[in-house]
Amino acid sequence: MNKHIVFAICGCLFFIDGFSQTITIEESLDEIEQNNKELKGYQAFIESQELKNKSTNNLPDPQISGFYLPFGDNATGNYTEYQVSQSFEFPTVYAARGKWNDSKSKQLVSAYLKRRQEVLLKAKNVLIEIAFLQKQKVIETKRRAQSKQVFDQIQKLFDKEQVGLLDLNKAKIAWIQEQFVVQKIESDIQIQLSKLKTLNGGKPLDSISPKIILPIKIGTVENLWQEKLSKEPALQELKLNEAASLQKIKLEENKGLPNLALGYNYQGVNESNYSGFYGSISIPLWNSKNKVKAAEANYEYLQSTTEVITNSLNTQFQETFERYELILRKYNEYQITMDNLNSEQLLFKAYQLGEYSFMDYYVELQFYRNASDKMLQMEKELQLLQAQLLKHQL
Template sequence: MNKHIVSAICGCLFIVNGFSQDKNIEELLNEIEQNNTELKGYQSFVESQQLENRSNNNLPDPQLSGFYLPFGDNATGNYTEYQISQSFEFPTVYAARGKWNESKSQQLASAYANKRLEVLLKAKNTLLELAFLQKRKAIETERKTQSKQVFDQIQRLFDAEQVGILDLNKAKIAWIQEQFVVEQIESDIRILLSKLKTLNGGNAIDGVTSGIALPIEVGTVESLWQEKLAKDPLLQELKVNETASLQNVKLEKNKALPNVALGYNYQGVSGSNYSGFYGGLSIPLWSSKNKVKAAEASYEYQQSNTQVVTTSLYTQFQETFNRYELKLEKYYEYQTTMRNLNSEQLLFKAYMLGEYSFMDYYIELQFYRNASDKMHQMEKELQLLQAQLLKHQL
């Protein structure tokens, strides 16, 4: 069957029990983004780096120097000299460094965007895990209730000497196992809620109770990849790194120009003095040696790295997309087949009416439950794969 038809048919099949009607998954993720301490700390780091980068483009401090020479024969009086000067790099350097700082700010912004996606994807996966655990808890709680009813019935039959001790023990073990499964799920839910609380800056996540439908249509592989190229921060960071590297080449070329110093100088003895303007020029024979070549080599590396990383990411993306499409098609086939199986409720009614012995009922029940659990597991895996594919949309 055509994969797109499968996607369209299955689009309405996924119901994730775990998000309240007044708080959908986007609202919960927005709350986590606002409260997450790691993101807040990274924002402060970005701000500090941006301020430090701007400070590197300041002028050097003015210099004031003076001489007072009272010792010696002083035939013409004490000698006095002072000078105030301001040095600076060639003016075009500041413009080039300013553009370089803008590129570095974009790098920091891209790094923050990557960190944000990291945190939000982790939070989304945790929310999905929590939703499916809550769904499974409801299922296992119902199974536990049925197991208790079966055990009570076997106990009555045993008391009436209509069944043996083996059937009674098997029924009790089945009930105990279901109790343990529910308790284990409750423990896992508490662990996930604790993780969400940490991600939410120490604030408990509220409103994770009822269900909301999440679409599973992700589009074609090429359209989704083009969307990722335009929006994915990791891919955008590669372009930003190229731009910053190219701007660094321009900066190093400008830094090869002479530095300049201007000032005022005064010299004098009693009754006689001289004053005027001071000017200086540095000749960068050694300080800029090989720096332009190094910057150009770095730029060439960034261009090559962009191509290599983009190709690698595209390969990984295709693998994830193909796994998603294959699992989606198999999920559809699995669900179609499951419709032809007797449900647990029908099996339970048949058993209570005496149509099945305990062992026949238990074997049929385990077969159905295993099939049902497999389908729910596939459903969860599909949602997690989708979260990975649509990470750039967070």
């Protein structure tokens, strides 16, 4: 990536003319993050799941059992017995399960960050769309005024019988078409604003302005990928899945240790009684069979999955970066050429001086306008590609 090319157009690329107030996309995204209902709901879900996970590490309820045996020959008197006991797994199991719960909490946070990134990337794309629609509206409004001026001139010539009805109708159609283009852009802006309002929890962005600064900061493909490896939620989620699976193995190993129970026992008969401590230990023969092997197999599967998905994401990233570079170079060439030509203004002056007929002027004008529109679309595509490349920074 030629950084000089990137920063050479930094000062003139990705600025949208509009209101007097300036707001960055980052400021808008911060507000959306605070208000988005889906993200708020997910935060509540995380809290509920964490509490649920912690509950799995509680001790079983204590048990109280008793016997009163008044029936029979009762030669030695009525028999009474009661026992209070507390059962529990081997102590190391609770420590291992606690660490497993911690790893599951990290997975929940990672899943939230992944969903947050999806919401903010969607919002950023909408903001980019609004910004470029506003810029397009400015351009098309000027074109509409110019088309009206041309129509008025031809109307005067028609009234003087210097041009025919065909030229007059063509000029009128051109003006009407420009009016429709501006109206459609205004409608599209309202649609995008409605999407943005939904993403912002049903609240309009009070500070939104079409004068949105879209900074361009992008490094080499190698540096960006390394940054992505450390920050991308989707990749972090894979690592956390592995860590949780590894901790699951340790938990299953500890669950293979015997369960314990401690308590107090009382026995009484014929005014004689015995009391003392109660204890039991389980024999771990069947319950933990194959569970450790299953956990180990799952860990191996997740390791393989991480490698496959990481390689796939890297391939997609490389393709996106290469497309970004290609369009950036083409945009730079377009910009230099279009800036030097200043074609629409020169063409309009030539028409006013009578050097072009209306049809010749209109044909030439469409050529330059198509080129200008193409450059604007390239500019927008660059921003959308950049948003995709830098989504790990959201």
